[in-house]
Amino acid sequence: MEAALRDTGSVEVNGFPIHYNRYGTGSTVVLLIPGALGTAVTDFRQQLEGADAFNLKRYTFVVIELAGWGRSRPPKRPYGLSVYDNDVTCAAKLMEHLNYRNYSVIGWSDGAKVAILLGIFQPSRVNAIVASGIFTFCTQTNILPTIKTQNVDHWDIGLRANYVAVYGEESLQSLWDDHINFCKDLHAKVLAHVENLKPEERTKDVRVAIHEQLYHGQGKIRCPVLIVHGDKDPLIGLDQATYCKASIANCQLKRFPEASHNVHQSHAKEFRDAVVKFLDESSDFF
Structure with missing residues (x-):
């Protein structure tokens, strides 16, 4: 991961040192949101290095470490009804700190919740969303x-x-x-x-x-959304993905019949190709 790393840093938000890693120099800015406990190294290695990585001359990726995980601690993660609201605030403040007014978002697992909520709460900032392994x-x-x-x-x-x-x-x-x-x-x-x-x-x-807006507020999302689901996911059923597909106006569902919960890791090339195609098509929207 070191060879691709452009810079790293943190911003103080709600009492947490929210850390990030930044990769690439491209004009398309994408916020990557890991799953529970996740960091760039644990969750997005295949997207950032190796044969199946995204083109880092075309994209700039900012990988956030959410409050209470990775280097964004102490304090402990503030579990409770507002935990995902805090995550959204941390993500939005980080991107403001880095002077990115508009950006797309890729979220996996717990990070997929935050990605969807960013589209609900930050509609003027988020260009497109990819949510993989969503649970609502x-x-x-x-x-x-x-x-x-x-x-x-x-x-x-x-x-x-x-x-x-x-x-x-x-x-x-x-x-x-x-x-x-x-x-x-x-x-x-x-x-x-x-x-x-x-x-x-x-x-x-x-x-x-799980969160009122995450479940009932998806109709507020303006930007295009790609929901990614592995049909062999032992943790999350297809009904979660189809609910999002039905609730979000401009939404596609990409299913991977042989994939489990970690689609982006086990099927990195196919995931990359699907996301690149989606972001290219979405560029006409934003």
Whole structure:
């Protein structure tokens, strides 16, 4: 990653030192938002170096480390109902700090939530959005696969090593415990909601928004959106992606039949080609 790195730095937002890495010198500016715990090194290596990387003479990528993750700590990540609002503020302030008035956004997993919310809350700034592995609503069952990942010793060896290199073993487990406890709180919220329904309304598919605007506000998005989904994703069902496709006016859905949750890593070339095509087509819009 060092050869491609252009610069790095941070900006203070809401009491957090929000760090970033910047790559490339191109005129198309793209904010990359990693998933939970993510950094440029852990989440976007294939997009920034190697045979399947984007053209860094055509694009400038800014990779944010969200509050409480990577180098953007301490303090601890402020889990709660407003955690994603804080992420949006941090991302927007970072891009202002770097003097980027307009930019596109690519978000993966937890970062996909922030990407969509940026389109809702910053419609005059965001040119286009790519959201991969998006999760917008909870049911009684759909967050359980994520909760089952709590013990990091059971992760894929390579995946675990990737994050241990950033956090160390003890910090990794502690930080992931915090994230999973947040997921458990969301699950409890669903169960409480279902309990308050009439018996005939109680089904396993009752939906509860993770964030009100993330779920109900997608119609406010003005820019083009590309939703990316791996059909073999064990954590996130296709219904999340199709909900976004139906809710966002200018939205495409790109499915990868053989991909899992990390489409951009396992199918880096195909992901790159789909995103380049989408951004090229979107340039006529913005």
